[in-house]
Amino acid sequence: MDHLELHALKQWFSGYCRSFYTPEPADQKNILLKEEHTARVIVNMAEIAGRLGLNEHARSVAEVIALFHDVGRFPQYHQYRTFRDSLSVNHATLGARVLTEQDVLRGLSVSDRELVLRAVSLHNVFSLPAQLDEETLLFVKMIRDADKLDIWRVFIGYYELPGKDRPNAAGLGLPDTPDYSTSVLDSLGKGEMVHLTSLRTLNDFKLLQLAWIFDLNFARSLELVRERSYVDRLSSTLPGTPEIAAAVKTVREYVDRKICVR
Numbered sequence: 550m551d552h553l554e555l556h557a558l559k560q561w562f563s564g565y566c567r568s569f570y571t572p573e574p575a576d577q578k579n580i581l582l583k584e585e586h587t588a589r590v591i592v593n594m595a596e597i598a599g600r601l602g603l604n605e606h607a608r609s610v611a612e613v614i615a616l617f618h619d620v621g622r623f624p625q626y627h628q629y630r631t632f633r634d635s636l637s638v639n640h641a642t643l644g645a646r647v648l649t650e651q652d653v654l655r656g657l658s659v660s661d662r663e664l665v666l667r668a669v670s671l672h673n674v675f676s677l678p679a680q681l682d683e684e685t686l687l688f689v690k691m692i693r694d695a696d697k698l699d700i701w702r703v704f705i706g707y708y709e710l711p712g713k714d715r716p717n718a719a720g721l722g723l724p725d726t727p728d729y730s731t732s733v734l735d736s737l738g739k740g741e742m743v744h745l746t747s748l749r750t751l752n753d754f755k756l757l758q759l760a761w762i763f764d765l766n767f768a769r770s771l772e773l774v775r776e777r778s779y780v781d782r783l784s785s786t787l788p789g790t791p792e793i794a795a796a797v798k799t800v801r802e803y804v805d806r807k808i809c810v811r
């Protein structure tokens with residue numbers, strides 16, 4: 550894949566985003582949010598790929614995966630006016646379908662094309678299927694890290710806004726009360742991922758997002774978490790109870806340990 554091809558794919562993506570632009574301000578804001586998210590995921594992906602020392606071709610494939618990982622968000626929002634997959638469609642599967650139906654990846658080799666489609670499809674699964682080939686696994690792990698790194702930016706930005714300025718789509722519609730669930734906190738304390746189905750409050754969702762740290766795959770990702778103070782910023786929006794402080798400490802120690810070991 551040469552620079553011209555990569556440029557053409559970026560042009561296609563810009564045009565595709567623009568085709569969903571609307572004069573309705575709230576909807577336009579949501580479309581632009583995903584377009585900006587994509588741009589930042591591309592930067593995160595390049596950070597991770599650079600640290601891994603990937604060759605130029607692999608770095609281009611990584612960029613294409615980042616560019617298209619959320620392409621399904623646009624038709625999803627257009628049709629359902631939500632980004633919640635549970636209320637609409639699986640946006641990753643939809644994205645892979647858009648790329649296939651519009652033959653967007655026709656300029657890529659068959660193996661690159663299939664790799665991109667697999668990575669897009671798997672970027673949001675709760676846990677990865679067993680027996681993925683080594684190459685797919687590498688790129689899927691990269692996009693999952695790059696994506697989470699930007700989702701933290703978006704959500705922490707929302708949580709730091711005064712309640713009245715916060716878009717209500719930011720918290721999955723969960724009640725923003727001082728409560729949180731012991732079961733969710735226990736999972737976090739044990740270093741386990743939390744299922745969306747176990748959430749009752751917005752604080753539970755924040756705890757779930759803290760637990761994502763245990764799912765990161767690369768040292769560079771953990772460094773970016775630390776450089777951007779995501780753990781501190783996220784935890785400062787949580788209730789200051791001793792048990793939350795203890796769980797947050799576990800997370801912070803995990804980040805420090807992983808950066809040292811790798």
Ligand SMILES: [Fe+2]
Pocket residue numbers: 618619640672673696
């Ligand atoms: Fe996504």
